[in-house]
Amino acid sequence: MTRAIYEFTESFRIAFSQIRANAMRSVLTALGVIIGIVAVTLMGTAINGIDIGFNRSLALLGDDVLYVQRWPWRRVPDWWNYVNRPAIQVEHAERLNRIFEATPNSLLEVAVPVGARGSSVKAGDVKLGGIMLFGTNADYSRIVTAEVADGRLFTDFEANAGRPVCVLGSAVAENLFPGRPSLGQSVDIRGQQFSVVGVLAKQGEFLGLFSFDNQIILPLNAMRKLWGNRMDLQLRVKVTDKTRLMEAEEELTGAMRRVRGQLPAERDNFSINQQQAFKEQLDPVKTGIAVAGLFITGLSLFVGAIGIMNITFVSVKERTKEIGTRKALGARRRTILLQFLIEAVSICLIGGAVGLAITYVTCLGISGALPELPVEFSSSLMLVSMVVSILTGIISGFAPALGASRLDPVDALRYE
Amino acid sequence: MIAPLPPAAAARSYRTPGNLVIRIEGVTKLYRMGAETVHALRGVNVEIRRNEYLAIMGPSGSGKSTLMNMLGCLDTPTAGRYDFNGKNVAHMVDDELAEIRNREIGFVFQTFNLLPRSDALHNVELPLVYAGVGPAERRERAFEALRNVGLGDRVHHRPNELSGGQRQRVAIARALVNRPSILLADEPTGNLDSRTGEEIMALFEQLYDQGNTIIVVTHEEDIARHARRIVRLRDGLIERDERS
Ligand SMILES: Nc1ncnc2c1ncn2[C@@H]1O[C@H](COP(=O)(O)OP(=O)(O)O)[C@@H](O)[C@H]1O
Ligand SMILES: [Mg+2]
Numbered sequence: 032m033t034r035a036i037y038e039f040t041e042s043f044r045i046a047f048s049q050i051r052a053n054a055m056r057s058v059l060t061a062l063g064v065i066i067g068i069v070a071v072t073l074m075g076t077a078i079n080g081i082d083i084g085f086n087r088s089l090a091l092l093g094d095d096v097l098y099v100q101r102w103p104w105r106r107v108p109d110w111w112n113y114v115n116r117p118a119i120q121v122e123h124a125e126r127l128n129r130i131f132e133a134t135p136n137s138l139l140e141v142a143v144p145v146g147a148r149g150s151s152v153k154a155g156d157v158k159l160g161g162i163m164l165f166g167t168n169a170d171y172s173r174i175v176t177a178e179v180a181d182g183r184l185f186t187d188f189e190a191n192a193g194r195p196v197c198v199l200g201s202a203v204a205e206n207l208f209p210g211r212p213s214l215g216q217s218v219d220i221r222g223q224q225f226s227v228v229g230v231l232a233k234q235g236e237f238l239g240l241f242s243f244d245n246q247i248i249l250p251l252n253a254m255r256k257l258w259g260n261r262m263d264l265q266l267r268v269k270v271t272d273k274t275r276l277m278e279a280e281e282e283l284t285g286a287m288r289r290v291r292g293q294l295p296a297e298r299d300n301f302s303i304n305q306q307q308a309f310k311e312q313l314d315p316v317k318t319g320i321a322v323a324g325l326f327i328t329g330l331s332l333f334v335g336a337i338g339i340m341n342i343t344f345v346s347v348k349e350r351t352k353e354i355g356t357r358k359a360l361g362a363r364r365r366t367i368l369l370q371f372l373i374e375a376v377s378i379c380l381i382g383g384a385v386g387l388a389i390t391y392v393t394c395l396g397i398s399g400a401l402p403e404l405p406v407e408f409s410s411s412l413m414l415v416s417m418v419v420s421i422l423t424g425i426i427s428g429f430a431p432a433l434g435a436s437r438l439d440p441v442d443a444l445r446y447e
Numbered sequence: 448m449i450a451p452l453p454p455a456a457a458a459r460s461y462r463t464p465g466n467l468v469i470r471i472e473g474v475t476k477l478y479r480m481g482a483e484t485v486h487a488l489r490g491v492n493v494e495i496r497r498n499e500y501l502a503i504m505g506p507s508g509s510g511k512s513t514l515m516n517m518l519g520c521l522d523t524p525t526a527g528r529y530d531f532n533g534k535n536v537a538h539m540v541d542d543e544l545a546e547i548r549n550r551e552i553g554f555v556f557q558t559f560n561l562l563p564r565s566d567a568l569h570n571v572e573l574p575l576v577y578a579g580v581g582p583a584e585r586r587e588r589a590f591e592a593l594r595n596v597g598l599g600d601r602v603h604h605r606p607n608e609l610s611g612g613q614r615q616r617v618a619i620a621r622a623l624v625n626r627p628s629i630l631l632a633d634e635p636t637g638n639l640d641s642r643t644g645e646e647i648m649a650l651f652e653q654l655y656d657q658g659n660t661i662i663v664v665t666h667e668e669d670i671a672r673h674a675r676r677i678v679r680l681r682d683g684l685i686e687r688d689e690r691s
């Protein structure tokens with residue numbers, strides 16, 4: 032056992048003096064491994080980054096909220112089955128809430144009606160376009176994903192009475208009232224003055240599509256005074272246990288069908304959406320990156336492995352006499368095998384380390400240039416690339432090392 | 448640094464041969480080269496005891512190296528019996544032979560065969576690595592072996608920083624570091640000038656006096672004369688076996 036350890040350290044010692052002596056040759060040989068490791072780690076980082084960015088965006092939707100809407104969050108080929116669906120109504124929320132209360136152990140906590148529409152708003156001579164207005168009631172406080180940075184959300188009374196009050200997204204507040212506190216100011220929405228009672232904390236963009244900070248929340252009843260029913264109404268339903276979203280969705284489907292009075296044979300005339308739908312859309316993108324990355328990785332590792340196999344064969348040939356000498360001094364087969372395997376693995380490990388360093392610097396560069404991109408260099412990637420490097424070394428070094436270990440000592444000693 | 452040569456006329460020491468180390472009986476070795484068969488050894492019998500100093504001589508092609516490889520457990524006979532310290536090694540496999548070479552045999556080669564990128568100390572340590580000796584003891588013993596061959600002040604020199612004679616001394620230290628039963632030297636002076644060659648032979652003399660068993664293969668009478676016994680080979684057979 033101790034002998035194995037001594038032979039192991041001896042092998043590393045030889046391997047490194049060998050690599051140092053043939054530095055240029057070793058680096059060139061390791062090139063394939065370097066490229067392979069860069070490819071696999073960059074791919075991993077990209078997928079990781081997409082996941083992180085995506086999850087950040089999805090968190091804005093709330094990971095414990097189901098959305099009841101006319102349309103599903105995915106492309107539907109049979110659009111004609113959806114256009115004639117009845118509109119979602121505010122009183123659906125009230126009736127759902129009564130059902131939730133009457134159901135023992137309900138997974139559903141509360142349904143909140145939210146009307147949405149885009150509009151422009153004004154304050155003084157500042158005019159902002161493309162603002163998302165969300166009209167809702169006081170229950171909104173139970174499903175809101177943002178912190179209220181300043182002030183408050185509106186009260187039950189304000190909501191029911193349709194009082195002209197509003198809560199601003201952080202970007203709206205900054206743009207309308209730069210450098211001034213926005214609480215107590217008023218905002219002109221379609222000619223009506225709304226007074227600001229709260230400001231939300233910064234939330235960020237959703238999938239880079241639109242900013243959650245460009246929204247204004249106001250009482251749904253106040254919004255209806257301005258637009259009537261010309262808005263997109265949805266119900267947001269908070270789930271008590273987000274690990275049981277599927278069951279919650281089933282319960283909600285049943286409750287919604289009861290509210291709508293649907294017959295058992297009828298298909299649902301509403302859709303229940305959740306962030307999961309987005310995740311499924313992203314999967315092919317991730318798969319695409321993974322396939323391309325693995326292809327490049329596989330190809331360069333293959334080329335690298337052949338290079339290393341070749342260099343190990345050359346090394347064995349060059350040192351045939353040394354092998355003979357070592358055998359004469361008592362090196363056993365496995366000792367020689369180990370020595371050349373470790374040499375191949377060491378070259379690969381150095382290649383892997385260089386590859387990792389390149390990826391690391393690239394990641395630093397990217398996150399320096401584009402701070403909003405979630406590039407993260409994970410330790411599991413390091414582990415994966417080390418394992419891949421070692422495996423490449425073992426696979427490519429095995430044949431030449433085995434050949435070396437089986438050399439006849441007399442022939443090897445005679446070799447010039 | 449180098450032990451002074453004993454005067455040519457000085458009385459040589461004779462040690463009483465001890466236990467039997469090597470017994471070879473009816474050993475043959477065939478090499479097949481295509482259709483042709485070469486009889487490198489045709490039935491050799493020889494016994495070698497502890498404390499012997501023996502030279503194997505013979506013209507080129509007589510089978511000296513073949514016999515040497517056999518004695519050194521680098522190769523096994525085609526037929527015949529070979530007992531090393533009472534153990535039959537004629538049918539041992541590679542790794543068993545490696546074990547015997549490591550513990551029982553010290554090799555000295557014509558071309559020194561040192562690892563070029565390792566210093567003298569590490570070269571001498573190598574057999575101990577394969578024997579599973581720990582680092583501290585390894586260094587200690589390698590130092591001592593180098594001191595014993597007069598290279599105590601050269602331990603961190605690499606082979607290319609040493610003269611031919613010094614390289615061969617490192618090789619001799621390496622051969623002896625694991626306290627083998629026999630020291631096997633194949634043409635140890637073949638790559639040295641005659642003066643340096645004589646120095647090496649003086650070192651062998653000293654090692655013999657210290658109780659080592661030495662077998663030297665050579666084709667030079669001058670070298671063979673140092674030994675106490677000369678075995679002469681011709682065409683794969685022992686022609687003469689004489690003690691002086
Ligand atoms: N590996 C081998 N293959 C074929 N023939 C060999 C081999 N080794 C030695 N021989 C032959 O065996 C004979 C004895 O060789 P060797 O032992 O090297 O003689 P010496 O060392 O006395 O010069 C020679 O005829 C040589 O050609
Ligand atoms: Mg020869």
